[in-house]
Amino acid sequence: MKVMKFGGTSVGSAERMKHVASLVSASGPTFVVLSAMSGTTNTLVEIAGYLYNRNPDSAIETINRLEVIYNSHLTKLYATDEWRNTTREFLHEVFDSLRALTRQPFGQVEEKILLAQGEIMSTHMMTNYLHEQGIPSVLLSALDFMRLAAGGEPDLAFIKEKLGELMKAQTDAPLYITQGFICRNAYGEVDNLQRGGSDYTASLIGAAIEASEIQIWTDIDGMHNNDPRIVDTTTAVRHLHFDEAAELAYFGAKILHPTCIQPAKYANIPVRLLNTMEPQAPGTLIDNNRDAGSIKAVAAKDNITAIRIKSSRMLLAHGFLRKVFEIFESWHTSIDMICTSEVGVSMSIDDTRHLGEIVHDLKKYGTVTVDLDMCIVCVVGDMDWENVGFETRAMQAMKDIPVRMVSYGGSNYNISFLVREEDKSRALRALSACLFEN
Ligand code: ADP
Ligand code: ASP
Ligand code: MG
Numbered sequence: 001m002k003v004m005k006f007g008g009t010s011v012g013s014a015e016r017m018k019h020v021a022s023l024v025s026a027s028g029p030t031f032v033v034l035s036a037m038s039g040t041t042n043t044l045v046e047i048a049g050y051l052y053n054r055n056p057d058s059a060i061e062t063i064n065r066l067e068v069i070y071n072s073h074l075t076k077l078y079a080t081d082e083w084r085n086t087t088r089e090f091l092h093e094v095f096d097s098l099r100a101l102t103r104q105p106f107g108q109v110e111e112k113i114l115l116a117q118g119e120i121m122s123t124h125m126m127t128n129y130l131h132e133q134g135i136p137s138v139l140l141s142a143l144d145f146m147r148l149a150a151g152g153e154p155d156l157a158f159i160k161e162k163l164g165e166l167m168k169a170q171t172d173a174p175l176y177i178t179q180g181f182i183c184r185n186a187y188g189e190v191d192n193l194q195r196g197g198s199d200y201t202a203s204l205i206g207a208a209i210e211a212s213e214i215q216i217w218t219d220i221d222g223m224h225n226n227d228p229r230i231v232d233t234t235t236a237v238r239h240l241h242f243d244e245a246a247e248l249a250y251f252g253a254k255i256l257h258p259t260c261i262q263p264a265k266y267a268n269i270p271v272r273l274l275n276t277m278e279p280q281a282p283g284t285l286i287d288n289n290r291d292a293g294s295i296k297a298v299a300a301k302d303n304i305t306a307i308r309i310k311s312s313r314m315l316l317a318h319g320f321l322r323k324v325f326e327i328f329e330s331w332h333t334s335i336d337m338i339c340t341s342e343v344g345v346s347m348s349i350d351d352t353r354h355l356g357e358i359v360h361d362l363k364k365y366g367t368v369t370v371d372l373d374m375c376i377v378c379v380v381g382d383m384d385w386e387n388v389g390f391e392t393r394a395m396q397a398m399k400d401i402p403v404r405m406v407s408y409g410g411s412n413y414n415i416s417f418l419v420r421e422e423d424k425s426r427a428l429r430a431l432s433a434c435l436f437e438n
Pocket of ligand 2: 007008035036041042118180181194195196197198199
């Protein structure tokens, strides 16, 4: 059995839902994971904002507006009054429950319940549409099997056991439908896997049912070898190692949620990124196989701050780096890139909420300088240190661009450059020309 996950854009209108229905009904035994219709989770977040700000009137207004939009989707989605009305009644109950939230104290528990409704609605709409079309399918509620353990991580053993039981009770169903993103926490309360978490749901289900493949369907054409918004000559990457996909996900290619990759990687289940608008296109396959010596893609991450601490006390001293790192740890700030020399260390961060405090604390140990508005540009591919030549090509591309830091050797799949944000486009174009266009 395979898993097919459709993102918010793929189920964003009645037409697109119908298209998804035709794709899943032709696909054999499948576990289908759906996001909320695009824009819905953002609207629910907006409603939560009003309720936190004790503004129930604006919350109600936004809820009512959303209900009107959903009702217009129902008009287009169903051919019969029977299914249209059944679904409208279900959605009306959902919207009534949202209106009820505006009349009671609002906190994190209520917020999680609110955010869960987008996926609950899209999956009901889809399952009812499949029923209307006579396509056998079963809706399994993610709230019955998707569970976080006490530490907040998904409880794969529980998910596997519970999902096994639920599927056994419905063995004649060729199509199982469920909600992405939503789950319960260790206390049984409604929770979620963070924004964009539907990919994670798909990966966890794939691992739990030992799927043959996990397909992530979205509205763009797989992972690209560079940012299509900046470089005109990008091409889709056909194959990536899981670790390459993870590097790309962290450094800006937003198409795959970074955490999503882990369960599939460990269970050794291939992930395929496919384009809903072009279902015949081959997409991008991600698995545990390496393409020896090949450079796959370039990605960039903005809003990076570089911090350097220089200290002659560091020379031949031990324990210096620990002291530096402890400062970042105490301010809950993670370090992305790091480069060291005998008398200095440079680090980059993307979360600057505690920059002032961090710099203040670092000044105990040395002279500190900060560079704002930087950008990490990373080259991803098979860069095992015994492969020769690729560093030269990447460096050659940067010959006219001021480079603040270079990091290589942290993983087998990445070489990163820290440059000024204003040089990002130039760097991406130069790397593209040197690495992919000859
Ligand atoms: P989905 O869940 O279907 O992936 P969302 O509704 O979450 O889609 O929105 C993601 C949007 O961001 C999509 O329209 C997609 O085209 C766009 N997007 C994602 N990654 C990239 C990227 N690397 N470059 C350009 N656009 C991207
Ligand atoms: N609907 C959720 C979000 O917009 C989860 C997802 O689409 O992956 O973040
Ligand atoms: Mg999405």
